[in-house]
Amino acid sequence: MLELLNLNISDMKKALIIFIVAALVIATSILWFMSFSEKLRLADLVTAAVLILVVGFALFIGFKKMSSARRGEPVEDEMSKKVMRKTASYSYYISLYLWLAIMYFSDKMDFETHVIIGSGILGMALVFTGCWLIFNFRGVRNE
Amino acid sequence: MNNRIREYRARYSLTQEDLAKKVNVRRETIVFLEKNKYNPSLRLAYDIAKVFGSKIEEIFMFDQETD
Numbered sequence: 001m002l003e004l005l006n007l008n009i010s011d012m013k014k015a016l017i018i019f020i021v022a023a024l025v026i027a028t029s030i031l032w033f034m035s036f037s038e039k040l041r042l043a044d045l046v047t048a049a050v051l052i053l054v055v056g057f058a059l060f061i062g063f064k065k066m067s068s069a070r071r072g073e074p075v076e077d078e079m080s081k082k083v084m085r086k087t088a089s090y091s092y093y094i095s096l097y098l099w100l101a102i103m104y105f106s107d108k109m110d111f112e113t114h115v116i117i118g119s120g121i122l123g124m125a126l127v128f129t130g131c132w133l134i135f136n137f138r139g140v141r142n143e
Numbered sequence: 144m145n146n147r148i149r150e151y152r153a154r155y156s157l158t159q160e161d162l163a164k165k166v167n168v169r170r171e172t173i174v175f176l177e178k179n180k181y182n183p184s185l186r187l188a189y190d191i192a193k194v195f196g197s198k199i200e201e202i203f204m205f206d207q208e209t210d
Contacts, residue, residue, distance in 0.1 A: 078183070141182055
C-alpha cells in the first residue's frame with residue numbers, strides 16, 4: 001500500500017506523527033468543550049479559534065510532507081531543517097517575553113491559574129506558527 | 144550569493160522537480176535557491192554543480208554587497 005502511494009516507512013512515520021498529535025489535540029478539545037455546563041464565554045471561543053488555527057497549521061505541515069513524499073522527494077531537507085531551527089530559536093526568545101508579559105498582567109487582572117497557563121501555552125503555539133510562516137515564506141539566507 | 148541555477152536548468156531541460164530529486168531536496172528548496180532566498184550548504188552546492196557537470200563557482204557567485 002505504501003509503495004503504491006510512493007512513500008517509504010520513515011517518511012510515513014514523520015507525517016503520521018503530525019496527524020496523531022493533531023488528532024489528540026482535536027479529541028482533547030472536544031472533551032474540553034463537552035465538559036462545559038454553562039454558556040461559552042468569549043475567552044473560550046478565542047481559545048477554540050486559536051486551537052483550530054494551530055491544528056490547521058499542523059495538518060497543513062502534515063499534508064505538505066505527504067505531498068513531498070508522494071513526489072519522491074525527502075520530507076525534510078537542509079532548508080526545512082534550517083527553517084525549523086531558526087523558528088525554534090526565535091519562538092523561544094519571543095515566548096520568554098510572552099511569559100514575562102503574562103506574569104505582569106496576571107498580577108493586574110484576576111484570572112484563574114489554569115487560564116493563565118493555558119493562554120501561555122496557546123500563545124507559544126501561536127508564536128511558533130507565526131515564526132515558521134515568516135521564515136518559510138521569506139526564506140533563510142545568511143546563517 | 145547569486146546563482147545561475149535557473150539558466151543551467153533550462154540548458155539541461157530539467158524541471159525544478161527533476162533537479163530536486165537529483166540532489167535529494169524538496170522542490171521548494173530549489174524554488175528558494177533560484178529566488179536567492181536561501182544560501183545552500185557546500186554539500187548541496189557541490190551536488191548541484193555535479194548535476195550540471197560544472198564547477199561550483201560557475202553556478203554560485205558570491206556577492207560581497209548583498210551578503
